[in-house]
Amino acid sequence: MNSAYYQEEFLIRNFKQLEVRIEPERKTVWVYMNPQPRACFTPVLLSEICKLHAVLKLNNGKLPCSGALVDIEYYVITSRHPVFSFGGDLELFLQYIDAGDPVGLKSYAKACIDAFYPNKSGFDCGITTIALIHGNALGGGFECALSNHVIVAERNVEMGLPEVLFNLFPGMGAYQCLSQRLNPAMAERMMLSGRMYSAEELFDMGVVDILAEEGSGEESVLSYIKSSRRHRNSYKALARVRQRVAPVDYDELLDICDIWVEAALNLTDKDKRIMRRLVRSQSRFSNDDSRVSFKQLQAS
Numbered sequence: 001m002n003s004a005y006y007q008e009e010f011l012i013r014n015f016k017q018l019e020v021r022i023e024p025e026r027k028t029v030w031v032y033m034n035p036q037p038r039a040c041f042t043p044v045l046l047s048e049i050c051k052l053h054a055v056l057k058l059n060n061g062k063l064p065c066s067g068a069l070v071d072i073e074y075y076v077i078t079s080r081h082p083v084f085s086f087g088g089d090l091e092l093f094l095q096y097i098d099a100g101d102p103v104g105l106k107s108y109a110k111a112c113i114d115a116f117y118p119n120k121s122g123f124d125c126g127i128t129t130i131a132l133i134h135g136n137a138l139g140g141g142f143e144c145a146l147s148n149h150v151i152v153a154e155r156n157v158e159m160g161l162p163e164v165l166f167n168l169f170p171g172m173g174a175y176q177c178l179s180q181r182l183n184p185a186m187a188e189r190m191m192l193s194g195r196m197y198s199a200e201e202l203f204d205m206g207v208v209d210i211l212a213e214e215g216s217g218e219e220s221v222l223s224y225i226k227s228s229r230r231h232r233n234s235y236k237a238l239a240r241v242r243q244r245v246a247p248v249d250y251d252e253l254l255d256i257c258d259i260w261v262e263a264a265l266n267l268t269d270k271d272k273r274i275m276r277r278l279v280r281s282q283s284r285f286s287n288d289d290s291r292v293s294f295k296q297l298q299a300s
Contacts, residue, residue: 005064008055012064018048019080022065026225027073029056029063032080038282039081040089041112041140049115053123061125073232074225075123077148078132078217084157086282087139087170088112090275093264097272102261109257112140112172113250116147120177120248126236128228133157133199133208134217143170146177149239150224152210153199154217159207160196166274167267171260176248181207 012020019032031052035045055063062069079085089108096104119129131145133153142159145151153159161170169191178187182205190197202208212220228235267275 005069006067008059009064009067012052012055015048015052017042017045018052020052020063022063022070022072024065024070026222027071028225029072029075031075031077033077033085034080035085038086038089038091038279039079039083039141040086040282041115041144042089043092043108043111046108046111046115050111053115053118056127057118057123057125061123061127072125072127073229074128074130075119076130076132076221077119077144078134081135083135083141083285084131084133084137085141085144087137087141087143088172090282091279094272094275094279097264097267100265102265105261105264106257109172109260110254112143113253113257116144116173117248117250117253119147119149121243122149122236122239126239128235128239130221130224132217132221133159134215136196138196139163139170140172143172143174143177146181146207147173150209151202151207152212152217152220152224153202153208154212154214155199156214157199158196159199159202160194161191162194162196164192165194166278167271168263169260171256171263173248173253175256176253178207180242180246180248181205 017033017035019034021030021032022028023030031049033045035042056072059069061072063072064070092108093105096108118124122129128150129148130150130152131148133145133151134157136157137145137159139161142161145159161174163170174191175184175187178190182190199208199211203211210220210224
């Protein structure tokens with residue numbers, strides 16, 4: 001046994017807003033987001049996701065478990081909250097915007113990219129990444145889901161990119177990831193509509209890969225893992241082909257972040273009032289209603 005593995009395992013087990021469960025027999029890691037005080041991408045959560053990814057890449061697709069390294073073939077990200085995620089940390093955005101701080105905004109945006117980007121490449125280790133959506137995914141939450149190879153969504157959930165409703169746009173990969181699954185015109189249409197889409201709609205559009213019944217999302221993930229393992233070589237090869245034919249470029253993502261920062265700093269007082277109202281609403285809804293719609297958030 002290697003003492004370094006114990007140190008890495010200690011790090012992973014002591015995350016504050018991320019819970020990691022390794023199943024050696026399935027070669028699967030389950031990653032549960034549990035940010036506080038709201039179901040959004042806090043700096044702490046983003047940092048812990050990046051630390052987990054660093055351990056995974058450092059060990060060439062393996063994670064420490066009971067003092068030994070376990071091969072990981074499937075990476076599943078989901079949430080402990082009733083919602084999958086409300087997306088970006090709007091309260092933090094407002095602090096940076098009010099202070100006129102482009103560096104802070106860019107730093108946060110880069111942290112999001114660093115947390116999501118490795119999902120597209122399978123950590124350069126041939127790992128299949130899966131998003132399990134059991135509650136609504138808004139904005140950055142939807143972007144996080146889109147960064148994975150496979151999206152499993154329970155039938156009752158909604159997903160969407162509502163940023164346009166407070167005069168902003170999703171700037172951490174939504175355009176590129178949606179364009180891979182749809183086309184640029186449809187991606188722009190979704191981003192500018194500000195509406196929420198049902199899991200059924202997104203499944204019919206080809207955005208969601210597996211539509212699960214309410215409460216059976218984890219079972220659907222396990223079924224996918226079992227069936228895909230029989231043809232894993234084909235699945236891995238096609239994932240590489242997809243990345244080669246329609247790659248998501250890291251530097252391009254950073255360039256788009258600059259556009260996002262500029263747009264954020266141009267928000268009006270009215271736009272910021274909507275954001276503040278959303279922060280208050282998210283705090284109330286985070287722990288008691290997984291089906292809250294963006295319209296409900298606006299009205300509350």
